[in-house]
Amino acid sequence: xxxxxxxxxxxxxxxxxRYLPLTLQLATIGMVLALILAxxxxxxxxxxxxxxxxxxIVFISFFRGTPLLVQLFLFYYGLPQLVSALTVIDGxxxxxxxxxxxxxxxxxxxxxxxxxxxxxSQTEAxxxxxMTNGQLxxxxxxxxxxxxxxxxxxxxxxxxxxxxxxxxxxxxTELMGATQKEASGxxxxxxxxxxxxxxxxxxxxxxxxxxxxxxIRLNKAYSR
Amino acid sequence: xxxxxxxxxxxxxxxxxxxxxxxxxxxxxVVIIGPSGxxxxxxxxxxxxxxxxxxxxxxxxxxxxxxxxxSRGEILAMRRQTAFVFQNxxxxxxxxxxxxxxxxxxxxxxWPKEKxxxxxxxxxxxxxxxxxxxxxxxxxxxxxxxxxGIGRAMAAGAEVILFDEPTSSLDPEWVEExxxxxxxxxxxxxxxxxxxxxxxxxxxxxxxxxxIDGGRIVEQGPPSAIFYHxxxxxxxxxxxxxxxxxxx
Numbered sequence: 145x146x147x148x149x150x151x152x153x154x155x156x157x158x159x160x161x162r163y164l165p166l167t168l169q170l171a172t173i174g175m176v177l178a179l180i181l182a183x184x185x186x187x188x189x190x191x192x193x194x195x196x197x198x199x200x201i202v203f204i205s206f207f208r209g210t211p212l213l214v215q216l217f218l219f220y221y222g223l224p225q226l227v228s229a230l231t232v233i234d235g236x237x238x239x240x241x242x243x244x245x246x247x248x249x250x251x252x253x254x255x256x257x258x259x260x261x262x263x264x265s266q267t268e269a270x271x272x273x274x275m276t277n278g279q280l281x282x283x284x285x286x287x288x289x290x291x292x293x294x295x296x297x298x299x300x301x302x303x304x305x306x307x308x309x310x311x312x313x314x315x316x317t318e319l320m321g322a323t324q325k326e327a328s329g330x331x332x333x334x335x336x337x338x339x340x341x342x343x344x345x346x347x348x349x350x351x352x353x354x355x356x357x358x359x360i361r362l363n364k365a366y367s368r
Numbered sequence: 369x370x371x372x373x374x375x376x377x378x379x380x381x382x383x384x385x386x387x388x389x390x391x392x393x394x395x396x397x398v399v400i401i402g403p404s405g406x407x408x409x410x411x412x413x414x415x416x417x418x419x420x421x422x423x424x425x426x427x428x429x430x431x432x433x434x435x436x437x438x439s440r441g442e443i444l445a446m447r448r449q450t451a452f453v454f455q456n457x458x459x460x461x462x463x464x465x466x467x468x469x470x471x472x473x474x475x476x477x478x479w480p481k482e483k484x485x486x487x488x489x490x491x492x493x494x495x496x497x498x499x500x501x502x503x504x505x506x507x508x509x510x511x512x513x514x515x516x517g518i519g520r521a522m523a524a525g526a527e528v529i530l531f532d533e534p535t536s537s538l539d540p541e542w543v544e545e546x547x548x549x550x551x552x553x554x555x556x557x558x559x560x561x562x563x564x565x566x567x568x569x570x571x572x573x574x575x576x577x578x579x580i581d582g583g584r585i586v587e588q589g590p591p592s593a594i595f596y597h598x599x600x601x602x603x604x605x606x607x608x609x610x611x612x613x614x615x616x
Protein backbone atom coordinates (compact mmCIF):
# COMPACT_ATOMS: atom_id res chain seq x y z
CA UNK A 145 0.00 0.00 0.00
CA UNK A 146 1.22 3.51 -0.79
CA UNK A 147 1.70 5.79 2.16
CA UNK A 148 -0.86 8.56 2.53
CA UNK A 149 -0.21 11.65 0.46
CA UNK A 150 -0.20 14.02 3.44
CA UNK A 151 0.72 17.08 1.39
CA UNK A 152 -2.31 16.53 -0.82
CA UNK A 153 -4.49 16.19 2.25
CA UNK A 154 -3.23 19.42 3.80
CA UNK A 155 -3.68 21.23 0.49
CA UNK A 156 -7.22 19.92 0.29
CA UNK A 157 -8.25 21.34 3.66
CA UNK A 158 -8.68 25.00 2.56
CA UNK A 159 -10.33 23.86 -0.69
CA UNK A 160 -12.95 21.76 1.08
CA UNK A 161 -13.42 24.32 3.86
CA ARG A 162 -14.98 26.63 1.27
CA TYR A 163 -17.87 24.16 0.96
CA LEU A 164 -18.38 23.61 4.65
CA PRO A 165 -20.56 26.74 5.10
CA LEU A 166 -23.09 25.37 2.59
CA THR A 167 -23.23 22.08 4.48
CA LEU A 168 -23.82 23.91 7.75
CA GLN A 169 -26.40 26.17 6.12
CA LEU A 170 -28.38 23.22 4.80
CA ALA A 171 -28.34 21.58 8.22
CA THR A 172 -29.13 24.72 10.21
CA ILE A 173 -32.00 25.87 8.01
CA GLY A 174 -33.29 22.30 7.87
CA MET A 175 -33.07 21.99 11.64
CA VAL A 176 -34.85 25.28 12.39
CA LEU A 177 -37.68 24.49 9.97
CA ALA A 178 -37.90 20.89 11.17
CA LEU A 179 -38.11 22.06 14.78
CA ILE A 180 -40.95 24.46 14.03
CA LEU A 181 -42.81 21.81 12.07
CA ALA A 182 -42.15 19.15 14.71
CA UNK A 183 -43.44 21.40 17.52
CA UNK A 184 -46.63 22.05 15.55
CA UNK A 185 -47.06 18.33 14.87
CA UNK A 186 -46.43 17.47 18.50
CA UNK A 187 -48.95 20.02 19.78
CA UNK A 188 -51.52 18.80 17.25
CA UNK A 189 -50.92 15.24 18.44
CA UNK A 190 -51.01 16.08 22.16
CA UNK A 191 -54.19 18.14 21.89
CA UNK A 192 -55.61 15.56 19.45
CA UNK A 193 -56.95 18.33 17.18
CA UNK A 194 -59.44 16.64 14.84
CA UNK A 195 -58.49 16.21 11.15
CA UNK A 196 -55.05 17.79 11.68
CA UNK A 197 -54.21 14.94 14.03
CA UNK A 198 -55.03 12.31 11.41
CA UNK A 199 -53.14 14.21 8.71
CA UNK A 200 -50.14 14.50 11.00
CA ILE A 201 -50.17 10.79 11.73
CA VAL A 202 -50.12 10.01 7.99
CA PHE A 203 -47.37 12.58 7.36
CA ILE A 204 -45.19 11.20 10.12
CA SER A 205 -45.81 7.65 9.00
CA PHE A 206 -44.77 8.42 5.41
CA PHE A 207 -41.68 10.50 6.14
CA ARG A 208 -40.47 8.10 8.80
CA GLY A 209 -41.31 5.08 6.73
CA THR A 210 -39.43 5.94 3.54
CA PRO A 211 -35.72 6.57 2.93
CA LEU A 212 -34.52 10.16 2.90
CA LEU A 213 -32.84 9.59 -0.47
CA VAL A 214 -36.14 8.48 -2.00
CA GLN A 215 -37.80 11.61 -0.58
CA LEU A 216 -35.08 13.86 -2.00
CA PHE A 217 -35.48 12.32 -5.47
CA LEU A 218 -39.25 12.74 -5.20
CA PHE A 219 -38.90 16.45 -4.45
CA TYR A 220 -36.14 17.14 -6.97
CA TYR A 221 -36.96 14.91 -9.92
CA GLY A 222 -40.53 13.85 -9.18
CA LEU A 223 -42.47 16.99 -8.38
CA PRO A 224 -41.39 19.01 -11.45
CA GLN A 225 -42.55 16.12 -13.63
CA LEU A 226 -46.06 16.39 -12.17
CA VAL A 227 -46.28 20.17 -11.98
CA SER A 228 -43.98 21.92 -14.44
CA ALA A 229 -43.98 25.13 -12.37
CA LEU A 230 -42.10 23.21 -9.70
CA THR A 231 -38.96 23.05 -11.85
CA VAL A 232 -37.98 26.16 -9.86
CA ILE A 233 -37.08 23.75 -7.04
CA ASP A 234 -33.30 23.61 -7.21
CA GLY A 235 -31.10 21.05 -5.47
CA UNK A 236 -30.57 23.18 -2.39
CA UNK A 237 -34.29 23.84 -1.92
CA UNK A 238 -35.15 20.18 -2.46
CA UNK A 239 -32.53 19.16 0.08
CA UNK A 240 -33.87 21.57 2.68
CA UNK A 241 -37.43 20.39 2.00
CA UNK A 242 -36.41 16.76 2.34
CA UNK A 243 -34.35 17.25 5.49
CA UNK A 244 -37.10 19.36 7.07
CA UNK A 245 -39.90 16.92 6.44
CA UNK A 246 -37.91 13.76 7.10
CA UNK A 247 -36.47 14.92 10.40
CA UNK A 248 -39.59 16.73 11.58
CA UNK A 249 -41.37 13.39 11.47
CA UNK A 250 -38.85 11.86 13.85
CA UNK A 251 -38.56 14.94 16.05
CA UNK A 252 -42.32 15.33 16.41
CA UNK A 253 -42.49 12.02 18.21
CA UNK A 254 -39.72 12.82 20.68
CA UNK A 255 -41.14 16.30 21.34
CA UNK A 256 -44.57 14.75 21.88
CA UNK A 257 -43.13 12.31 24.41
CA UNK A 258 -41.36 15.17 26.21
CA UNK A 259 -44.55 17.24 26.34
CA UNK A 260 -46.56 14.35 27.72
CA UNK A 261 -43.81 13.84 30.29
CA UNK A 262 -44.26 17.29 31.85
CA UNK A 263 -45.90 16.94 35.25
CA UNK A 264 -49.65 17.04 34.71
CA SER A 265 -50.29 18.99 37.91
CA GLN A 266 -48.35 21.96 36.51
CA THR A 267 -50.69 21.98 33.55
CA GLU A 268 -53.63 22.13 35.94
CA ALA A 269 -51.96 24.88 37.94
CA UNK A 270 -51.46 26.94 34.78
CA UNK A 271 -55.07 26.44 33.73
CA UNK A 272 -56.29 27.20 37.25
CA UNK A 273 -54.84 30.71 37.11
CA UNK A 274 -56.61 31.36 33.82
CA MET A 275 -53.92 30.70 31.21
CA THR A 276 -55.04 29.77 27.71
CA ASN A 277 -53.79 26.55 26.12
CA GLY A 278 -51.32 28.56 24.04
CA GLN A 279 -49.89 30.37 27.07
CA LEU A 280 -49.68 27.07 28.93
CA UNK A 281 -47.68 25.53 26.09
CA UNK A 282 -45.36 28.49 25.53
CA UNK A 283 -44.63 29.38 29.14
CA UNK A 284 -44.80 26.14 31.10
CA UNK A 285 -44.86 22.99 28.98
CA UNK A 286 -42.52 23.63 26.04
CA UNK A 287 -39.65 25.10 28.11
CA UNK A 288 -39.69 22.00 30.30
CA UNK A 289 -40.19 19.63 27.41
CA UNK A 290 -37.18 21.22 25.69
CA UNK A 291 -34.97 20.12 28.52
CA UNK A 292 -36.18 16.54 28.24
CA UNK A 293 -36.06 16.49 24.44
CA UNK A 294 -32.71 18.26 24.04
CA UNK A 295 -30.41 15.21 23.96
CA UNK A 296 -32.58 13.47 21.37
CA UNK A 297 -33.01 16.62 19.29
CA UNK A 298 -29.26 17.19 19.26
CA UNK A 299 -28.87 13.63 18.06
CA UNK A 300 -31.18 14.41 15.15
CA UNK A 301 -29.26 17.60 14.41
CA UNK A 302 -26.03 15.61 14.27
CA UNK A 303 -27.72 13.08 12.04
CA UNK A 304 -29.00 15.88 9.82
CA UNK A 305 -25.53 17.39 9.36
CA UNK A 306 -24.34 14.08 8.04
CA UNK A 307 -27.48 13.60 5.96
CA UNK A 308 -26.73 16.84 4.07
CA UNK A 309 -24.12 14.77 2.23
CA UNK A 310 -26.98 13.21 0.26
CA UNK A 311 -27.45 16.60 -1.41
CA UNK A 312 -24.60 15.74 -3.76
CA UNK A 313 -26.93 13.26 -5.46
CA UNK A 314 -29.05 16.26 -6.47
CA UNK A 315 -26.00 17.99 -7.92
CA UNK A 316 -25.42 20.29 -4.95
CA THR A 317 -21.73 20.94 -4.36
CA GLU A 318 -21.54 20.92 -0.61
CA LEU A 319 -18.77 19.26 1.39
CA MET A 320 -19.49 15.77 0.08
CA GLY A 321 -20.03 16.91 -3.52
CA ALA A 322 -16.84 18.93 -3.48
CA THR A 323 -14.84 16.02 -2.07
CA GLN A 324 -16.23 13.72 -4.72
CA LYS A 325 -15.12 16.15 -7.44
CA GLU A 326 -11.65 16.61 -5.96
CA ALA A 327 -11.18 12.89 -5.50
CA SER A 328 -12.23 11.96 -9.01
CA GLY A 329 -9.71 14.51 -10.31
CA UNK A 330 -6.78 13.31 -8.24
CA UNK A 331 -7.74 9.64 -7.84
CA UNK A 332 -6.66 10.02 -4.21
CA UNK A 333 -10.01 8.82 -2.89
CA UNK A 334 -8.83 7.72 0.50
CA UNK A 335 -7.04 11.00 1.25
CA UNK A 336 -9.91 13.16 0.04
CA UNK A 337 -12.62 11.33 1.93
CA UNK A 338 -10.63 11.04 5.13
CA UNK A 339 -10.27 14.85 5.09
CA UNK A 340 -14.03 15.20 4.57
CA UNK A 341 -14.73 12.66 7.29
CA UNK A 342 -12.55 14.52 9.77
CA UNK A 343 -14.34 17.78 8.95
CA UNK A 344 -17.76 16.25 9.61
CA UNK A 345 -16.36 14.69 12.78
CA UNK A 346 -15.00 17.98 14.13
CA UNK A 347 -18.31 19.78 13.48
CA UNK A 348 -20.20 17.04 15.29
CA UNK A 349 -17.77 17.13 18.22
CA UNK A 350 -18.26 20.89 18.57
CA UNK A 351 -22.00 20.31 18.61
CA UNK A 352 -21.64 17.73 21.36
CA UNK A 353 -19.82 20.35 23.40
CA UNK A 354 -22.67 22.79 22.78
CA UNK A 355 -25.17 20.14 23.85
CA UNK A 356 -23.30 19.57 27.09
CA UNK A 357 -23.30 23.31 27.81
CA UNK A 358 -27.01 23.65 27.03
CA UNK A 359 -27.88 20.70 29.24
CA ILE A 360 -26.10 22.28 32.20
CA ARG A 361 -27.97 25.53 31.62
CA LEU A 362 -31.38 23.92 31.26
CA ASN A 363 -30.81 21.78 34.34
CA LYS A 364 -30.16 24.81 36.51
CA ALA A 365 -33.73 24.93 37.81
CA TYR A 366 -33.66 21.27 38.77
CA SER A 367 -30.57 21.04 40.97
CA ARG A 368 -31.03 21.07 44.70
CA UNK B 369 -69.91 36.02 47.26
CA UNK B 370 -70.03 32.51 45.90
CA UNK B 371 -73.26 30.75 45.11
CA UNK B 372 -73.60 27.21 43.87
CA UNK B 373 -77.02 26.04 42.68
CA UNK B 374 -77.77 22.35 42.11
CA UNK B 375 -74.16 21.76 41.14
CA UNK B 376 -73.66 18.20 39.92
CA UNK B 377 -70.77 16.25 38.50
CA UNK B 378 -71.01 12.80 36.98
CA UNK B 379 -68.04 10.74 35.87
CA UNK B 380 -69.71 8.31 33.50
CA UNK B 381 -72.33 6.62 35.63
CA UNK B 382 -70.74 7.61 38.93
CA UNK B 383 -72.43 10.61 40.57
CA UNK B 384 -69.67 12.44 42.42
CA UNK B 385 -71.55 15.65 43.18
CA UNK B 386 -75.28 15.35 43.58
CA UNK B 387 -76.93 18.77 43.50
CA UNK B 388 -74.84 20.97 45.78
CA UNK B 389 -76.53 24.21 46.92
CA UNK B 390 -74.24 26.52 48.79
CA UNK B 391 -73.79 30.24 49.39
CA UNK B 392 -70.59 31.64 50.82
CA UNK B 393 -70.38 35.25 51.90
CA UNK B 394 -67.44 37.51 51.14
CA UNK B 395 -64.79 37.06 53.83
CA UNK B 396 -66.21 33.78 55.03
CA UNK B 397 -63.89 30.88 55.88
CA VAL B 398 -65.52 27.58 54.97
CA VAL B 399 -63.94 24.23 55.76
CA ILE B 400 -65.23 21.16 53.96
CA ILE B 401 -64.78 17.80 55.63
CA GLY B 402 -65.91 14.30 54.82
CA PRO B 403 -64.73 10.80 53.97
CA SER B 404 -62.33 10.25 51.06
CA GLY B 405 -63.88 9.97 47.62
CA UNK B 406 -67.07 11.81 48.51
CA UNK B 407 -66.58 14.72 46.13
CA UNK B 408 -64.87 17.33 48.31
CA UNK B 409 -61.99 17.90 45.90
CA UNK B 410 -64.28 17.58 42.90
CA UNK B 411 -66.42 20.38 44.33
CA UNK B 412 -63.43 22.74 44.45
CA UNK B 413 -62.23 21.58 41.03
CA UNK B 414 -65.67 22.29 39.53
CA UNK B 415 -65.68 25.84 40.90
CA UNK B 416 -62.31 26.43 39.19
CA UNK B 417 -63.47 24.50 36.10
CA UNK B 418 -60.60 22.05 36.32
CA UNK B 419 -63.55 19.70 36.00
CA UNK B 420 -66.49 20.65 33.83
CA UNK B 421 -69.61 20.31 36.02
CA UNK B 422 -72.42 18.23 34.58
CA UNK B 423 -75.22 20.56 35.67
CA UNK B 424 -76.02 23.55 37.86
CA UNK B 425 -74.87 27.15 38.04
CA UNK B 426 -71.89 28.80 39.68
CA UNK B 427 -71.84 32.44 40.74
CA UNK B 428 -68.60 34.05 41.81
CA UNK B 429 -68.75 37.78 42.49
CA UNK B 430 -70.89 39.24 39.72
CA UNK B 431 -70.18 36.42 37.29
CA UNK B 432 -72.77 33.66 36.90
CA UNK B 433 -72.05 30.68 34.67
CA UNK B 434 -74.30 27.87 33.58
CA UNK B 435 -71.90 25.10 34.47
CA UNK B 436 -72.66 22.67 31.67
CA UNK B 437 -72.63 25.21 28.86
CA UNK B 438 -69.93 27.60 29.95
CA SER B 439 -68.09 29.24 27.05
CA ARG B 440 -64.29 29.35 26.88
CA GLY B 441 -64.33 33.00 27.86
CA GLU B 442 -66.57 32.35 30.84
CA ILE B 443 -64.34 29.51 32.01
CA LEU B 444 -61.24 31.73 31.81
CA ALA B 445 -63.05 34.53 33.66
CA MET B 446 -64.23 32.12 36.35
CA ARG B 447 -60.70 30.75 36.78
CA ARG B 448 -59.31 34.24 37.25
CA GLN B 449 -61.73 34.79 40.13
CA THR B 450 -61.07 31.46 41.85
CA ALA B 451 -57.47 30.80 42.86
CA PHE B 452 -56.48 27.20 43.57
CA VAL B 453 -53.97 25.74 46.01
CA PHE B 454 -53.01 22.17 45.17
CA GLN B 455 -52.27 19.25 47.43
CA ASN B 456 -48.93 18.63 45.72
CA UNK B 457 -48.08 22.37 45.36
CA UNK B 458 -47.88 22.10 41.54
CA UNK B 459 -45.37 24.93 41.27
CA UNK B 460 -43.95 25.65 37.82
CA UNK B 461 -40.67 23.77 37.98
CA UNK B 462 -38.98 25.97 35.38
CA UNK B 463 -39.67 29.16 37.30
CA UNK B 464 -38.31 30.67 40.51
CA UNK B 465 -40.48 31.40 43.55
CA UNK B 466 -40.78 35.02 42.43
CA UNK B 467 -41.67 34.02 38.86
CA UNK B 468 -44.22 31.48 40.06
CA UNK B 469 -46.08 34.23 41.89
CA UNK B 470 -45.67 36.85 39.16
CA UNK B 471 -46.65 34.49 36.34
CA UNK B 472 -50.38 35.08 36.33
CA UNK B 473 -49.99 38.85 36.80
CA UNK B 474 -47.72 38.94 33.75
CA UNK B 475 -49.47 36.50 31.48
CA UNK B 476 -53.13 36.47 32.47
CA UNK B 477 -53.60 39.96 33.88
CA UNK B 478 -51.01 41.48 31.55
CA TRP B 479 -49.46 43.73 34.15
CA PRO B 480 -46.25 45.51 33.18
CA LYS B 481 -43.16 43.59 34.33
CA GLU B 482 -42.06 46.04 36.98
CA LYS B 483 -45.47 46.22 38.64
CA UNK B 484 -45.93 42.43 38.57
CA UNK B 485 -42.55 41.71 40.16
CA UNK B 486 -43.07 44.43 42.73
CA UNK B 487 -46.36 42.83 43.75
CA UNK B 488 -44.78 39.35 43.73
CA UNK B 489 -42.02 40.59 46.06
CA UNK B 490 -44.62 42.01 48.43
CA UNK B 491 -46.31 38.63 48.52
CA UNK B 492 -43.01 36.83 49.12
CA UNK B 493 -42.55 39.21 52.03
CA UNK B 494 -46.01 38.34 53.37
CA UNK B 495 -45.44 34.60 53.13
CA UNK B 496 -42.04 34.95 54.78
CA UNK B 497 -39.95 33.84 51.82
CA UNK B 498 -38.37 37.08 50.66
CA UNK B 499 -34.97 35.38 50.76
CA UNK B 500 -36.18 32.63 48.40
CA UNK B 501 -37.15 34.93 45.52
CA UNK B 502 -34.64 33.38 43.14
CA UNK B 503 -34.89 29.79 44.39
CA UNK B 504 -36.38 27.13 42.12
CA UNK B 505 -39.04 24.76 43.53
CA UNK B 506 -36.66 21.78 43.46
CA UNK B 507 -34.43 23.50 46.02
CA UNK B 508 -37.22 24.36 48.46
CA UNK B 509 -38.77 22.31 51.27
CA UNK B 510 -42.33 21.08 50.96
CA UNK B 511 -43.53 23.73 53.38
CA UNK B 512 -41.80 26.49 51.45
CA UNK B 513 -43.18 25.20 48.16
CA UNK B 514 -46.71 25.16 49.49
CA UNK B 515 -46.31 28.68 50.85
CA UNK B 516 -45.28 29.77 47.36
CA GLY B 517 -48.31 27.87 46.08
CA ILE B 518 -50.48 29.95 48.39
CA GLY B 519 -48.60 33.09 47.37
CA ARG B 520 -49.37 32.30 43.73
CA ALA B 521 -53.05 32.00 44.65
CA MET B 522 -52.92 35.30 46.56
CA ALA B 523 -51.30 37.17 43.68
CA ALA B 524 -54.24 38.49 41.77
CA GLY B 525 -56.78 39.19 44.47
CA ALA B 526 -59.19 36.48 43.36
CA GLU B 527 -62.66 36.45 44.86
CA VAL B 528 -61.98 33.18 46.63
CA ILE B 529 -59.00 30.90 47.29
CA LEU B 530 -59.76 27.19 47.03
CA PHE B 531 -57.48 24.97 49.14
CA ASP B 532 -57.49 21.30 48.13
CA GLU B 533 -55.94 19.39 51.05
CA PRO B 534 -53.05 21.87 51.22
CA THR B 535 -51.17 20.05 53.97
CA SER B 536 -51.90 16.43 53.08
CA SER B 537 -48.65 15.72 51.27
CA LEU B 538 -46.45 17.68 53.67
CA ASP B 539 -44.08 16.14 56.18
CA PRO B 540 -45.48 16.81 59.69
CA GLU B 541 -42.72 19.33 60.42
CA TRP B 542 -43.94 21.64 57.62
CA VAL B 543 -47.68 21.49 58.34
CA GLU B 544 -47.71 24.22 60.97
CA GLU B 545 -46.03 26.88 58.83
CA UNK B 546 -48.57 26.33 56.06
CA UNK B 547 -51.54 26.34 58.42
CA UNK B 548 -50.08 29.45 60.03
CA UNK B 549 -50.06 31.25 56.70
CA UNK B 550 -53.64 30.15 56.05
CA UNK B 551 -54.66 31.48 59.46
CA UNK B 552 -53.00 34.78 58.61
CA UNK B 553 -55.04 34.96 55.39
CA UNK B 554 -58.19 34.06 57.30
CA UNK B 555 -57.57 36.86 59.78
CA UNK B 556 -57.40 39.25 56.80
CA UNK B 557 -60.88 37.94 55.84
CA UNK B 558 -59.79 36.45 52.54
CA UNK B 559 -62.72 34.31 51.38
CA UNK B 560 -61.54 30.70 51.57
CA UNK B 561 -62.90 27.24 50.89
CA UNK B 562 -60.67 24.64 52.46
CA UNK B 563 -60.86 20.88 52.02
CA UNK B 564 -58.77 19.40 54.81
CA UNK B 565 -58.42 16.71 57.42
CA UNK B 566 -56.84 19.18 59.87
CA UNK B 567 -59.70 19.24 62.35
CA UNK B 568 -58.09 21.68 64.74
CA UNK B 569 -57.68 24.16 61.89
CA UNK B 570 -61.37 23.69 61.08
CA UNK B 571 -62.37 24.24 64.70
CA UNK B 572 -60.17 27.29 65.26
CA UNK B 573 -60.42 29.10 61.94
CA UNK B 574 -63.62 28.16 60.13
CA UNK B 575 -66.74 30.29 60.25
CA UNK B 576 -68.63 27.31 58.94
CA UNK B 577 -67.87 23.62 58.62
CA UNK B 578 -69.57 21.61 55.90
CA UNK B 579 -69.75 17.83 56.08
CA ILE B 580 -70.08 16.18 52.67
CA ASP B 581 -70.82 12.53 52.07
CA GLY B 582 -71.93 10.78 48.90
CA GLY B 583 -71.70 13.99 46.87
CA ARG B 584 -74.21 15.82 49.08
CA ILE B 585 -74.03 18.31 51.91
CA VAL B 586 -75.12 16.25 54.91
CA GLU B 587 -74.73 18.82 57.60
CA GLN B 588 -73.25 22.29 58.05
CA GLY B 589 -72.87 24.85 60.76
CA PRO B 590 -70.38 26.67 62.98
CA PRO B 591 -67.50 24.46 64.14
CA SER B 592 -68.84 24.31 67.70
CA ALA B 593 -72.08 22.78 66.45
CA ILE B 594 -70.51 20.33 63.99
CA PHE B 595 -67.75 19.11 66.27
CA TYR B 596 -69.58 19.02 69.59
CA HIS B 597 -73.23 18.50 68.63
CA UNK B 598 -73.33 16.72 65.27
CA UNK B 599 -76.89 15.74 64.31
CA UNK B 600 -76.59 13.29 61.44
CA UNK B 601 -75.36 9.76 62.23
CA UNK B 602 -72.97 9.93 59.25
CA UNK B 603 -71.35 13.07 60.64
CA UNK B 604 -71.07 11.47 64.08
CA UNK B 605 -69.54 8.34 62.60
CA UNK B 606 -67.01 10.28 60.50
CA UNK B 607 -65.98 12.55 63.36
CA UNK B 608 -65.58 9.62 65.73
CA UNK B 609 -63.18 7.98 63.28
CA UNK B 610 -61.16 11.03 62.33
CA UNK B 611 -60.97 12.57 65.80
CA UNK B 612 -59.51 9.34 67.13
CA UNK B 613 -56.39 9.92 65.02
CA UNK B 614 -56.57 13.70 64.60
CA UNK B 615 -57.97 15.25 67.79
CA UNK B 616 -59.13 18.85 67.87
